[in-house]
Amino acid sequence: MNPKITIAKSKNSGRKTPDKKVPSLQIPAGVLIGAHTSTSGGVSQAIPRAQACGFTAAQIFVKNNKQWFAPPLAESEIKQFRAAQAASGIYFFAHNSYLINLASQDATMFSTSVKSMTAELERAEALGLPFIVMHPGSHGGAGEEAGLRRIVQGLNEIINTTSGFRCRMALEITAGQGKALGYRLEHLSWLMENVSNEKRFGTCLDTAHLYAAGYNVKTREGYEETVAQVEKLLGTKCVLALHLNDSKVPLGKRVDRHEHLGLGEIGLDCFKWIVQDPRWASIPKVLETPKSEDMHEDVANLKKLASYMR
Template sequence: MKHLIGAHVFVEGSVDSAITKAEEFGFTAIQIFTRNNNRWASKPLSEKEINSFKEKLANSKIKVVVSHDSYLINLCAVDKEILEKSRIAFKDELDRCEQLGIQYLNFHPGSHGGAGENEGIKLIAESLNLLHQQTKNYKVKSMLEATAGQGNALGYKFEQLAKIIELVEEKERMCVCIDTAHIFAAGYNIKDSKDYKKVMSEFDRIIGLDLLKCIHMNDSKKPLGSRVDRHDHIGKGEIGLEGFTNIMNDKKLIDVALILETPKSKDQHEDLENVKTLLSLVK
């Protein structure tokens, strides 16, 4: 089996620097930030930067690029000012992905801030409908990420993700990302092989495997059902090599991008080690 595999790659200066690095690492799938992930505002991408990114990508072995949105964005914020800022920033994220030819914009659904699950889900869908209307004919898909369910975070149950998609008008613009550390912390046991099959069967029934386009490959520092989001290196956490063996040998996932978000230093040597570990699990 030939996997689409890689990691979140640091951008240094221009966004095209990530493509250069990913090629050196031998990645076939990557995730990047197209703007500062801890600021509301960002300078526009230059034409030179856009052209260089697209040219390098076209000449690379990279098949899938995912952009992760800013950590500040909350599409169901109770605070009206934060909600408006979030929508403006998310529109900018969609614009950047479209300019660069990036297929997917990955985002955490949001935190309902005490308003409740139903209200939060409604507001996320309302935000997405508004943003999709503002970006008609864009090819980039909005990728909902499953969460661990810390605090008031939504998206820790497959049903919640399905409900958001149900309320989105342009369903063809939606897809999903599973984060292994998140769903494990949310109570989905992917470690045991029998339970893993049940979890994936449940995902397929509730959401549909055709909508699963990315898996964030992260071990979990915290135990099953802890609802705490803490990433660890492959095989070093609570999921262990058993859980990742299940994923690496699941033929149904061969076209799904496997992207590491494990702790890393500037040279990203840990990513290379983790990719090697994952590929060693293929039977």
């Protein structure tokens, strides 16, 4: 269920910004596009990294994504992030930790997940981020209906303790690996219909997850059918972000493995259709594909996309 974002370690790990100048991307004005960006060294360090690559949008974790909790963000760090983000003009949003599982039937795992997700939402709100992408959860054998009901319970607890927050939660479509929920658009629409305040939510569509879940976005017909389903079940306005990832696994395989654009099972056409589709024109789009520390792979992937925007 997790996007495999691998940051390769280099001998220079620990430096704060990329030291290699990467060629700037020619992104047309108003297009929000980029990649998941490391916050190593502090959350505000993501900004120079995204700038160095020429991103106009970026996704970040608001704390170490492999830990349940983190010390509170220092006021100075929040100020630094907000000022640098505003100056950069880059659209930043968040992704939640891989540990959080609101579908868990285990009382301790469930309450820890609610607390951790609430804390992440508080951090994202403090940083002024518009939304945090989250995986709905994994039912662990209890069954899909029980899992979905548990997620609604968790989401309602979170929104009750964060009333007035501007930061929304974007429920991401998943590959449906193992017992993961959220691999059908119907799961996402059911969750949104059943939470106590739908306005606090949106969705995030990930191309690799869609494809692995059985939505054939590789063909034009399948792409149009998938978008029609999104329109019917959620409304395209509900889509807060797109994750542009090719898939290492074939259609419907229900395994979450991201690949560079054009090198996987989906191929480049889908990504061309997305960046040329007026329905997604104002939606931020980010890559979650394998990368090294200087992110040159992201720049190479985005160059392919930029060529379709001209």
